[in-house]
Amino acid sequence: MPRPLVAVLVAALVLVLELPGAHGFQIEEATVASIQLGFNNGSLTSMELVRFYLDRISRLNPLLHAVIEVNPDALRQAARADAERCSGRRRRAIGALHGVPVLLKDNIATRDALNTTAGSFAMLGSVVRRDAGVVRRLRRAGAVVLGKANMDEWANFRSFSGGGWSARGGKGRNPYVLSATPCGSSTGSAIAASASMAAVTLGTETDGSILCPASLNSVVGIKPTVGLTSRAGVIPITPRQDTIGPICRTVADAVHVLDAIVGYDALDAIATMQASKYIPRGGYMQFLKKDGLRGKRIGVPNGFFNFPNGTAQQMVYERHLSTMRKQGAIVIENLDIENLSVLLDFQNNGQLIALPAEFKLSLNSYLSNLLYSPVRSLAEIIAFNNAHPVEENMKENGQTIFLVAENTTGIGALEREAISQLNKLSANGLKKLMREHELDAIATPNNAASSVLAIDGLPAITVPAGYGKLGVPFGLCFSGLRGYEPRLIEMAYAFEHVTMARKMPTFLP
Numbered sequence: 001m002p003r004p005l006v007a008v009l010v011a012a013l014v015l016v017l018e019l020p021g022a023h024g025f026q027i028e029e030a031t032v033a034s035i036q037l038g039f040n041n042g043s044l045t046s047m048e049l050v051r052f053y054l055d056r057i058s059r060l061n062p063l064l065h066a067v068i069e070v071n072p073d074a075l076r077q078a079a080r081a082d083a084e085r086c087s088g089r090r091r092r093a094i095g096a097l098h099g100v101p102v103l104l105k106d107n108i109a110t111r112d113a114l115n116t117t118a119g120s121f122a123m124l125g126s127v128v129r130r131d132a133g134v135v136r137r138l139r140r141a142g143a144v145v146l147g148k149a150n151m152d153e154w155a156n157f158r159s160f161s162g163g164g165w166s167a168r169g170g171k172g173r174n175p176y177v178l179s180a181t182p183c184g185s186s187t188g189s190a191i192a193a194s195a196s197m198a199a200v201t202l203g204t205e206t207d208g209s210i211l212c213p214a215s216l217n218s219v220v221g222i223k224p225t226v227g228l229t230s231r232a233g234v235i236p237i238t239p240r241q242d243t244i245g246p247i248c249r250t251v252a253d254a255v256h257v258l259d260a261i262v263g264y265d266a267l268d269a270i271a272t273m274q275a276s277k278y279i280p281r282g283g284y285m286q287f288l289k290k291d292g293l294r295g296k297r298i299g300v301p302n303g304f305f306n307f308p309n310g311t312a313q314q315m316v317y318e319r320h321l322s323t324m325r326k327q328g329a330i331v332i333e334n335l336d337i338e339n340l341s342v343l344l345d346f347q348n349n350g351q352l353i354a355l356p357a358e359f360k361l362s363l364n365s366y367l368s369n370l371l372y373s374p375v376r377s378l379a380e381i382i383a384f385n386n387a388h389p390v391e392e393n394m395k396e397n398g399q400t401i402f403l404v405a406e407n408t409t410g411i412g413a414l415e416r417e418a419i420s421q422l423n424k425l426s427a428n429g430l431k432k433l434m435r436e437h438e439l440d441a442i443a444t445p446n447n448a449a450s451s452v453l454a455i456d457g458l459p460a461i462t463v464p465a466g467y468g469k470l471g472v473p474f475g476l477c478f479s480g481l482r483g484y485e486p487r488l489i490e491m492a493y494a495f496e497h498v499t500m501a502r503k504m505p506t507f508l509p
């Protein structure tokens with residue numbers, strides 16, 4: 001879109017977006033807690049919320065490309081939630097997400113009018129057997145499925161386009177600085193959360209796909225320990241690393257969503273069984289502590305904060321470290337993660353060998369489970385892309401990784417060796433460092449540490465931290481060992497509370 005046209009669009013949007021929602025309830029930026037208050041004191045209904053978001057999507061989406069489909073059933077679901085609340089006709093107690101509209105990344109299956117396509121045309125019209133495990137949990141909690149979020153097509157695994165591009169959804173834009181990358185692959189989820197196009201959203205991460213877009217769109221992203229949330233019914237890359245997590249405007253909202261989606265699922269049995277021991281009795285809300293930084297040992301490993309002196313990032317991150325110390329954290333700088341350069345090198349750490357083989361196996365398995373699909377294998381997707389070179393932007397994006405994956409023949413000696421190298425790197429790297437220094441977390445910028453975490457299924461939370469000279473957001477990421485969600489939430493919540501860094505989107509050119 002040419003710049004002047006963008007400017008006019010933005011001017012028009014900003015004017016319209018000033019309008020308050022129903023009965024004076026301010027829906028823009030509304031938190032889950034305030035939405036529930038609004039429901040309870042009669043100043044808001046779920047129907048009004050859905051109308052607000054649908055209207056906002058229709059205005060903003062031509063510019064931001066955050067949403068790939070809206071749910072034709074959303075208003076009916078909202079009406080049902082409103083009726084349940086009024087009549088008290090509900091078996092379960094009304095939880096935090098009851099009547100709350102949630103937007104799902106387009107690789108998360110729903111058994112309804114919505115398509116599940118990972119951004120592609122190849123899977124348009126495919127019919128899933130059932131909702132994804134996390135969606136079943138959201139529906140049980142009474143949430144309203146608002147629609148599907150745009151994403152980097154095939155979670156970036158077709159090519160490394162990286163900016164939220166998909167054949168069906170177009171190219172995502174950063175709502176702060178429209179020309180800046182919104183990052184991927186959970187691009188639409190992060191943009192929609194940031195620009196109040198949904199109350200809350202879900203993203204998925206294999207290596208950075210929640211942490212990066214959440215950081216660059218100034219929202220909170222939780223990447224749960226692998227297995228804490230079910231991957232059943234989610235278009236996969238690798239079960240060794242894939243995880244589903246919330247992207248929201250506040251830590252508390254993200255924790256509400258996390259509480260709703262964690263837990264055992266027979267269709268992702270081994271991983272969810274193993275991780276279920278990490279789920280605390282009473283859920284995660286108890287860890288929203290304003291003094292959550294007190295006494296925490298936070299490592300700052302070398303090699304991540306490489307911002308030149310005098311840049312906004314360098315100054316702001318420096319200030320945040322000192323703020324955390326003032327809040328009672330023990331911040332330990334100058335730590336070394338062994339073999340960090342290898343760990344961060346996708347080509348040499350083992351991922352380039354393991355992932356393509358795992359991807360082919362798990363994608364073919366997902367495709368074979370569908371009730372109907374125009375494509376039934378990776379090979380057929382490759383053929384589809386070759387047959388639709390214009391729609392699929394083949395000239396620019398190609399499908400190199402698909403071809404590499406199609407060439408693999410399962411998990412053989414080579415792949416096993418790569419996976420064992422990844423495990424060894426993690427054991428000698430972050431895990432050893434955390435144990436030796438008794439760390440509760442390491443702090444790193446944005447998604448800088450995502451590969452270090454990805455290879456071992458480790459959890460992380462990113463929180464808005466500041467804005468660069470041109471207004472592009474950045475985040476601070478807390479990460480740790482498997483099952484460390486409770487203390488990561490404590491630190492992230494306290495950090496958010498004391499810094500209050502998030503500002504509303506600016507829509508700068």
Ligand SMILES: *[C@@H]1O[C@H](CO)[C@@H](O)[C@H](O)[C@H]1NC(C)=O
Binds near residue numbers: 025026037043
């Ligand atoms: C109801 O709660 C909302 C959210 O806290 C608040 O903004 C609004 O003023 C309240 N309205 C009434 C009538 O109490």
Ligand SMILES: *[C@@H]1O[C@H](CO)[C@@H](O)[C@H](O)[C@H]1NC(C)=O
Binds near residue numbers: 113
């Ligand atoms: C799903 O895709 C079909 C095309 O196969 C389209 O007709 C339909 O409108 C899509 N559903 C939604 C909710 O957009």
Ligand SMILES: *[C@@H]1O[C@H](CO)[C@@H](O)[C@H](O)[C@H]1NC(C)=O
Binds near residue numbers: 308309
């Ligand atoms: C940045 O400033 C600090 C202290 O002011 C100094 O020790 C350091 O060498 C500087 N780094 C660079 C890269 O200039």
Ligand SMILES: *[C@@H]1O[C@H](CO)[C@@H](O)[C@H](O)[C@H]1NC(C)=O
Binds near residue numbers: 403404407
């Ligand atoms: C696939 O394997 C063949 C035979 O080993 C090789 O020649 C070809 O370059 C491979 N293609 C890709 C994309 O890796």
Ligand SMILES: *[C@@H]1O[C@H](CO)[C@@H](O)[C@H](O)[C@H]1NC(C)=O
Binds near residue numbers: 338425
């Ligand atoms: C990590 O580095 C050490 C030397 O610091 C080396 O002995 C070891 O083999 C490396 N591990 C891996 C998995 O690359």
